[in-house]
Amino acid sequence: MADIESALLEIVKEHAVGLAGELSRDTPVADLGIDSFAVVEIIYEVEEKLGIEVPFNANENPLEGMKTVGDLIDAVKKLAAPK
Amino acid sequence: MTRRVVVTGMGGVCATGANVAEFWENSKKGVCGVTRRTIGPADDLAVTAPVAPVDGFESRLAELGRDAQRADRFAQFAIAAADEAFADSGATIDEALSARTAVIIGTGIGGQMTSDQSYFTMIRQGRRPHPLSILKIIPNAPASHLAIRFGARGPAFAISSACASGAHSIGVCADLIRSGAAEQGFAGAAEAILTYGALTAWKVMHIMSDELCRPFSKNRKGLVIGEGAGVLFLEEYERARRRGARIHAEIVGFGMNADGKDMINPDVNGAASAMKLALNDIRIADPGAVYVNAHGTGTLLNDPTETKAIRETFGADADKLIVSSTKSMHGHLLGAAGGIEAIAAIMALKDNVAPPTINLDEPDPACDLDYAPNEAKPRKFDLAVSNSFAFGGLNAVLAFAKV
Structure with a gap:
């Protein structure tokens, strides 16, 4: 599961244009400067890198309700957990 | 009272210029932007052909910003051209004007580079596309990007009429302003199809030159595909005058029609009718002061057909005009041709110089007008006409005059 965390941090970092300073679990999602395009790109990369499928509709914001990057990592870990 | 429409901003990018100033200097000098390139994503998926590419554009992407970086090349060209046109105009788009600002940007194809890349990824690499x-692919991407970029919330859409897309877009945007549906707007077109898929499809049509583009020359062998964008900023005349805008030209005529005959072959009557429609309301005092930026593709059929159409339109006065094809230099920008060529026509009018038709080294009895062969011709111009005649028989002609 540590792999998911580092992979996700790397993906998010690439798209976080608004971020000043280090990216960590505590970084607020609102500080990342992620727009609708970036959400779609991040999900695609998560799917490609982790071999999972993220149930997601592009007209909904999957980041809604997520306060920190840690929330995002936990959500992806849940998706990747063996059923 | 009839509302008048003027051009207050111009922006362009093509093989012979990264902006309007460079494009126009090179146009007057007769600089050829055609070069032979091998294009394709893999050794066994590559095509070699003469093309007119925009080199070094990638280095401008950083300054164009994040949205532009995530767009297809054709939309990136449109954004660069629109930025230049808007800065050139000195106009503003405040809250009140936002809903009255139109964005009409055409394209012949759309995001061909992304399309090619997607199929390569899926079919060759067995992966999902981006x-x-x-x-990136949708033809309205440039119109949408510009609406977001400039906060323009008026009428916005793409016009697709193959090689007439640019001229149609400028004419329709001018009509929107004339009718009162908008006060100002971006108008033009963009194209970027220098890909393995597109060039191969063009090649099998046997209409591409295997060397240079030689419009109106007897040894012409076909067209050479270019890429780029041409965007104008248009405004209602009284508004532009009140704010003290520098006015490049007035759009005094727009003619559009369809041949209704053939998908490939051009038609003298259709082309002549479109020109007559564009010139309908214009009293030409001195035919010697008229510049025609020809469609002039350099194909076997277009050039004599266009010559006949010009003769039918202007009658005996046709011999007094200067007609030139700048495609000989920047190649055929397809959908964007009408955009970049409108700029060439306006600059000819402003600068009182007709850019040359280069590579015209063998006169053709079937092409017997003054094409400014190989050298620019200074002449005091009152009127500039830009012809665009598309595959599928769709014609659009613009006429510009000094204000």
């Missing part, structure tokens, strides 16, 4: 492929 998730933003659709948003």
Whole structure:
């Protein structure tokens, strides 16, 4: 599961244009400067890198309700957990 | 009272210029932007052909910003041209004007580079395409990007009429302003199809030159595909005058029609009718002061057909005009041709110089007008006409005059 965390941090970092300073679990999602395009790109990369499928509709914001990057990592870990 | 429409901003990018100033200097000098390139994503998926590419554009992407970086090349060209046109105009788009600002940007094809890349990824590499492929490919991507970029919330859409897309877009945007549906707007077109898929499809049509583009020359062998964009900023005349805008030209005529005959072959009557429609309201005092930026593709059929159409339109006065094809230099920008060539026509009018038709080294009895062969011709111009005649028989002609 540590792999998911580092992979996700790397993906998010690439798209976080608004971020000043280090990216960590505590970084607020609102500080990342992620727009609708970036959400779609991040999900695609998560799917490609982790071999999972993220149930997601592009007209909904999957980041809604997520306060920190840690929330995002936990959500992806849940998706990747063996059923 | 009839509302008048003027051009207050111009922006362009093509093989012979990264902006309007460079494009126009090179146009007057007769600089040829055609070069032989091998294009394709893999050794066994490559095509070699003469093309007119925009080199070094990638280095401008950083300054164009994040949205532009995530767009297809054709939309990136449109954004660069629109930025230049808007800065050139000195106009503003405040809250009140936002809903009255139109964005009409055409294209012949759309995001061909993304389309090619997507199929390569899926078919050759067995992977899924990039998730933003659709948003990059859609022909309205430039119109949408510009609406977001400039906060323009008026009428916005793409016009697609193959090689007439640019001229149609400028004419329709001018009509929107004339009718009162908008006060100002971006108008033009963009194209970027220098890909393995597109060039191969063009090649099998046997209409591409295997060397240079030689419009109106007896040894012409076909067209050479270019890429780029041409965007104008248009405004209602009284508004532009009140704010003290520098006015490049007035759009005094727009003619559009369809041949209704053939998908490939051009038609003298259709082309002549479109020109007559564009010139309908214009009293030409001195035919010697008229510049025609020809469609002039350099194909076997277009050039004599266009010559006949010009003769039918202007009668005996046709011999007094200067007609030139700048495609000989920047190649055929397809959908964007009408955009960049409108700029060439306006600059000819402003600068009182007709840019040359280069590579015209063998006169053709079937092409017997003054084409400014190989050298620019200074002449005091009152009127500039820009012809665009598309595959599928769709014609659009613009006429510009000094204000």
